[in-house]
Amino acid sequence: MTKLFVGTELAKVIELNHPDSIADHSAAAAIIHPGQIHEVLAFLKQAEDLDFQVLSALTAVDYIEYFEVIYHLLSMRRNTRCVIKARLPGREELTIPSVTDLWRGAELQEREIWDLMGIKFEDHPNMKRILLWEGFPGHPLRKDFIR
Amino acid sequence: MAIKTEPITINMGPQHPSTHGVFRLRVTFDGEVVVDVEPVFGYLHRGTEKLAEERTYVQIVTLTDRLDYTASMSNNLAYVRSVEKLGGIEVPERAQYLRVICAELQRIASHFVSIGFMLQELGAFGTPLMYCFRERERILDLFEMLCGARITLSYMRPGGLIQDAPEDFWPALGILMESMPEYIDDLEGLVTSNEIVLARTRDVGIISPELAVNGSVTGPMLRASGVQWDLRKANPYEVYDRLEFDVPIGYQGDTYDRYLVRVQEMRESVRIIEQCIKQIPGGAIQSEAPFFVRPPVGDVYDAIEAPKGELGFYLVSDGGISPYRCKIRAPSFINLTVLRDMLVGWKLADLVVIFGSTDVVLGEVDR
Numbered sequence: 372m373t374k375l376f377v378g379t380e381l382a383k384v385i386e387l388n389h390p391d392s393i394a395d396h397s398a399a400a401a402i403i404h405p406g407q408i409h410e411v412l413a414f415l416k417q418a419e420d421l422d423f424q425v426l427s428a429l430t431a432v433d434y435i436e437y438f439e440v441i442y443h444l445l446s447m448r449r450n451t452r453c454v455i456k457a458r459l460p461g462r463e464e465l466t467i468p469s470v471t472d473l474w475r476g477a478e479l480q481e482r483e484i485w486d487l488m489g490i491k492f493e494d495h496p497n498m499k500r501i502l503l504w505e506g507f508p509g510h511p512l513r514k515d516f517i518r
Numbered sequence: 519m520a521i522k523t524e525p526i527t528i529n530m531g532p533q534h535p536s537t538h539g540v541f542r543l544r545v546t547f548d549g550e551v552v553v554d555v556e557p558v559f560g561y562l563h564r565g566t567e568k569l570a571e572e573r574t575y576v577q578i579v580t581l582t583d584r585l586d587y588t589a590s591m592s593n594n595l596a597y598v599r600s601v602e603k604l605g606g607i608e609v610p611e612r613a614q615y616l617r618v619i620c621a622e623l624q625r626i627a628s629h630f631v632s633i634g635f636m637l638q639e640l641g642a643f644g645t646p647l648m649y650c651f652r653e654r655e656r657i658l659d660l661f662e663m664l665c666g667a668r669i670t671l672s673y674m675r676p677g678g679l680i681q682d683a684p685e686d687f688w689p690a691l692g693i694l695m696e697s698m699p700e701y702i703d704d705l706e707g708l709v710t711s712n713e714i715v716l717a718r719t720r721d722v723g724i725i726s727p728e729l730a731v732n733g734s735v736t737g738p739m740l741r742a743s744g745v746q747w748d749l750r751k752a753n754p755y756e757v758y759d760r761l762e763f764d765v766p767i768g769y770q771g772d773t774y775d776r777y778l779v780r781v782q783e784m785r786e787s788v789r790i791i792e793q794c795i796k797q798i799p800g801g802a803i804q805s806e807a808p809f810f811v812r813p814p815v816g817d818v819y820d821a822i823e824a825p826k827g828e829l830g831f832y833l834v835s836d837g838g839i840s841p842y843r844c845k846i847r848a849p850s851f852i853n854l855t856v857l858r859d860m861l862v863g864w865k866l867a868d869l870v871v872i873f874g875s876t877d878v879v880l881g882e883v884d885r
Contacts, residue, residue: 372753373752373753398816424732425731426734427821427828427830427847428819428830428832428845430845432842432845441832443819443830447731447747450752454819474732474733474734475729475732475733475734476732476734476735476852477734478855479851479852479854479855480852501559501560503560511565511568
């Protein structure tokens, strides 16, 4: 069975190596400050005993006061999963560092989030809309999107 | 005298017989050789994730049918499993076995479609595709017995299934499973050691295991590259832990391996279904789940091994009757990440075959 990291346990591991990067933690996820998300994810990928070589899914949720970007990581060798989140307050000019240099698998998923949620990923090689056309007004998965 | 050449960019699709729906490739050629590829999609975007936010948990089952329309059962299964995990809903054992039978039948049907179209694109017009569709038809007949539909099934519900299999389903399933290995032999006899197929697919469109893992590639495409990873083994859901089966892997990651892995997976699926027929207990097929499911506040991610790879649903509940957010992790979509790496350096004729071997379904890519 795949083991899912408990939020507190995960937060403890990250705190040891990247102090002050943890904003909060929930039952099954660690919430990281968006500024430090790249280095924390790089650590989770490269650390020998964690070994999260796969970015299984990448998504975002609009919670009205803030946006949450959610990284589902998977280690095939250890058969473990963990969930990392980053919260972006506000609604305009949202940016977060891209993780395409760590996982190629993020390429299309980050473009999809920009297209549908309106969160820009810095240093993405090709930050364009993917499902809708350039010039489409707004980002449809936002809660305040009006048809 | 040296002849001056310059690269030319052409559009393949969106209306093209080998693009599996409406998919456009902007390809730059140097003569016949591909130097750059840019996939353009979204022509089939229906906003499934947005639609899901306005429907009840049970209603969304019908939306999932329309994602990967060659594998509706697997989509149903992935979705209802996420709802059950979120709401803590139990599923009776008989329903779990029937679900596995359906999912494996669907895997066989989906792989038939995939192989048939790949060979079609190779230039084998008609014959192999019709062989594949003949067998797929019989699986669809079984689905019709179960729920009346053939493609958009909506057979599963959070907590179980809509109805039990009718009496005459079991003998029909038994007969099909008995003849299925023979059908697969027929197909393999035509294809597996065919000289033209070998010449056109061996060493063509290779994905290295490192790239496959880094690019989040899943399913037969990942296993063809030699990575042993199958969610049915790694994280056995439903009753897969009680069933015996092997996970076929390739060793080179070329187009031929992707074909071989699919053929062998079909044989394993037959094995799984035969065990299920022996083991399936009697009893209820639906637990007492309410029609309006109201899961507690929270979020959950659950994934299954669909025919194309890891199909996952990330659901966020605010305690209401519809999800606050419903994210679909579509394997076809994410498998396209490595498309460029597979195609650059190959010729136009290979491009079509390599693209065919990735087995994308645009309903799932565009959602």
